[in-house]
Amino acid sequence: MRQLSTQDNDFEQQLSALLAFETVNDAELLKTVDDIINRVRQDGDKAVLALTQQFDEHPATSMAELELSQESLAHAFAELDEDVKQALTTAASRVQSFHERQVQESWHYEDELGNRLGQKVTPLDRVGIYVPGGLASYPSSVLMNAIPAKVAGVKEIIMVVPAPAGVLNPLVLAAAYLSKVDRVFTIGGAQAVAALAYGTDTIPAVDKVTGPGNKYVAAAKRAVFGQVGIDMIAGPSEVLVYAEGESGDRADWLAMDLLSQAEHDRIAQAIFVTTSAEQLAEVALEIEKALAELPKADIARDSLQNRGALILVKDRSEGMALINRIAPEHLELSVDEPDELLADVRHAGAIFMGRHTPEAIGDYCAGPNHVLPTSGTARFSSPLGVYDFQKKSSIIYCTESGSKPLAKIADILAQNEDLEAHARSARYRS
Template sequence: QETWQYEDELGNRLGQKVTALDRVGIYVPGGLASYPSSVLMNAIPAKVAGVKEVIMVVPAPKGVLNPLVLAAAHLAKVDRVFTIGGAQAVAALAYGTETIPAVDKITGPGNKYVAAAKRAVFGQVGIDMIAGPSEVLVYAEGEAQDCADWLAMDLLSQAEHDRIAQAIFVTTSEKQLEEVAIEIEKALAELPKADIARDSLKNRGALILVKDREEGMAVINRVAPEHLELSVDNPDALLDSIRHAGAIFMGRHTPEAIGDYCAGPNHVLPTSGTARFSSPLGVYDFQKKSSIIYCSETGSKPLAQTADILAQHEDLEAHARSARYRYQS
């Protein structure tokens, strides 16, 4: 976004000055889950926004750091990298230490301790969101082009993330529901992270049969999923009915896995139902806006009269007099 101004017929000007943040900190997982893609998804929009300095923190268990994470940091032009993780890394970014500079905003995913730390320091610094476990909701209607093994693997692509990840399948077809359940079991027999995926499905997974499309849309909006796949012939026909979702993957050739890496939009998305009121991470998250207000001598008079009246009713006499001087002079 860019700075803009508007001038009315009396010469008053209103607008917004858009300014990039000075310094941001990005948290990148580096323990059980090490994701170079998370570096790109956080650092690139920060740099596009014009942030002067991007600081990255990443845990290095036993002194080992994923070389792909460092390569991604180099490509995304991260300014400084510190090998520290967990809640203490968030605290260091928020308050600063002798070696780690304090930042203006912290973004990026982490475990429950990182999420709790971000919640605790909010106010001292800005944060992107309180991210929970990864989620996907796949919706289908048993159409001829559907492939049960594709749908099953799309669900498992989230389930393998974490034992408390959420994978939900919603369909209007009982036959399709049964076919997908069978394909899930087949895939679990040979997936490397089958144990994690199986626990995830047991803990938070669901296969839901709905009576019609309308009920399916109601379930989607109730869940407000992080990732929503519309595996139907005409996904555009459903778009107006969807009010709450972090990212919407349109059609059966658009798996969520593409969105994780290279589709274009950010993969840092609202989770745990927060898509009801929040948005994906973007360039706008690394900018702030200042209101611009200019009143001409002529244009200030009617505004000052209005302000005078309101201030009197709020029993703020200095406010009233300050405004009054502008139209009685």
Template sequence: MLNLTTIRYTDTDFDSRLADLLAFETVTDSVLISTVNDIIDEVRRNGDQAVFAFTQKFDNHPATSMADLFIAKDYLKNAFDDLPEHVKTALQLSASRIFEFHQHQVETGFLFTDTLGNRLGQKVTPLDSVGIYVPGGLASYPSSVLMNAIPAKVAGVKQITMVVPAPKGVLNPLVLAAAHLADVDSVITIGGAQAVAALAYGTDTIAKVDKITGPGNKYVAAAKRAVFGQVGIDMIAGPSEVLVYAEGQANDNADWLAMDLLSQAEHDTVAQAIFVTTCEKQLADVRVALDKALTNLPKADIARAALDNRGALILAKDRSHALDIINQVAPEHLELSLDNPDEVLADIHHAGAIFMGRHTPEAIGDYCAGSNHVLPTSGTARFSSPLGVYDFVKRSSIIHCTSDGCLPLAKTADILAIKENLTAHALSARYRYGDVSFKEEV
């Protein structure tokens, strides 16, 4: 029987229990941070030698040199060609839909002429190089390859380097096939903090990149935080999350709802699955359905631990209260199992991805809806967005003043610079309109 937290709006300590449920820090452990910093420092000092040593130590990789850690592009193609046809078709469909979705995110920049005759605008430029981290070993996700590499390709990134750990030298052929399909430029079988450090600082054989994206374990997350500033990063990814909301309507199916919760709980013992409803009977039905589903789930032990550790069944007073809860949680994945989910969409302010209606399970978003499955976690959907093309470009402002159009702007800049006590700023602007005789305020 699940030891699943249940919170009802009638509980006098509702707010504090909800806050406790959501309290989670991704990479604050001092021992973890110290270990990661030591690994990064070692890679910075000794480059390939350190990367190779850590790879043998942590992954027990049978390679005898750094060269053995690089995967040739024809090997990637062979991995794709050797897939069963139905798997190949599924991977191709997923890739094509991800490509189509992300093409809609392409920014072209803009230029306009203001009323003074000056040209203003924005230039959008793709990053030169990115590194994408893909989990390896037991958690091998070809979908993560597609979700990170395809938006970068759509953005126009010139060089994509993929790192993926290969414990004991073993790689998932699907991950390699996905790298081929996404046209990844280089694949290196390294992982952990050492891979992040190698991408951030470069070594003799690994070129440094401008940005690192992709999920990993706590060591990867801590390393990404540590190198931020040296390179860009997408986000600090925490454990997977889902919040499923229903209202006990006639078309609801408790088995569906339970399995959608389990689809995230099976990821990790600290994943979070929360069910919110306004119906007491539905709360009980979903609890029963969860217990039933766990009897046959291959990863039942992981899912059960996740539900016991961080899962919850929450009874809201009404729809308005439920929406308040959703926005407080700011879930990575939000399922709206409602007859008319559009009725509440405008009131959802914080969510990584929103799955509308009963026939849109979160699993479709993970693989083939087309939207990105790299999403903000741990409440960061309050200020962050899914990974997208916009993460692989940078924007430069363009300002081109004419001699006449400069005059009123230079005078304005002169006045404001004086007020900020920045004399050189003021004179720089003043030279443009030819009046440097006025010394009173300089």
């Protein structure tokens, strides 16, 4: 795992190389995805079934076999061990409680002319949520995508989840039951995104597609944007842990927080930033000790070697500037008084305050959404939320008397834009 210092002469070049990552710009990848989308648009169910058989080696011989019944979802939930069932139920309750506070309401006001102006907030009719399957099966992703949609008032949720060789994680199905997902199809990849975007005889077209997936899913979401809405183009998971070598720090805790992201994926990113050279060395040692016993040590080691870093900064001010430069998906502030730093953090998907708030808690059960902006997009993007499943319409209601002065203004401005029909349309009212 590379060790850097902001005092290195080539630090900026090293940092730029560390952060450089583009998920969906490979020409061959984009061509493959475009071909899949076009097949689905042209052949619908036939293409979806054939592609699912090809890529997932799914034994299904008809589209009917790719849809799961509500009874099978309920059975999966009922069969969970009690401790798992309780953990999943509690996590779902916390996610719902948090997101209920995000609901936006319609509003209006009356201006000085007696006109009524406002905004009508409406839930989307139907959304599709993509949930990873196979090696990366995440029931928590079901909760984080479906529950905000239900809280928003979405009428129908269509879930797609790949089932390699027909095998599914029962916990994913249990989470779908608990989240009140309406229909579940065991399909994945670009073909699933295309089916949700354009619809087939079996799979209804949706208004928006959300949820994480591999590079084919990410490329497909970008390709269908415009036909449907999407949440974001998600890259590999990231964490930045910041500490200052204080007496309360535990190097083994800090190391494990970094490894909790590194074990996700060989291209996940874990960065440690500290003002203490001694602490940097201690964390490096603890990482090596932990890697000797982690089940996914090979994945974590590749991640740390490919995209990880331990970075020494000279002081807190430099540390905060670096955090905002990186704009991490997950930011841990492992210091005595994290509130002192909060005002200086401008770019981060989620901020974990203090030593007893590991990012892992946020992944599962804290309540806030774990679908977060990656690859520096926290500079302009937000976590997935209820607001992603609502849309807004402007309301403009002019009275006869209130319309006249506005019409005169519109007439003048339209003439100056050389739009005579606009000008006359307004003038008729004045």
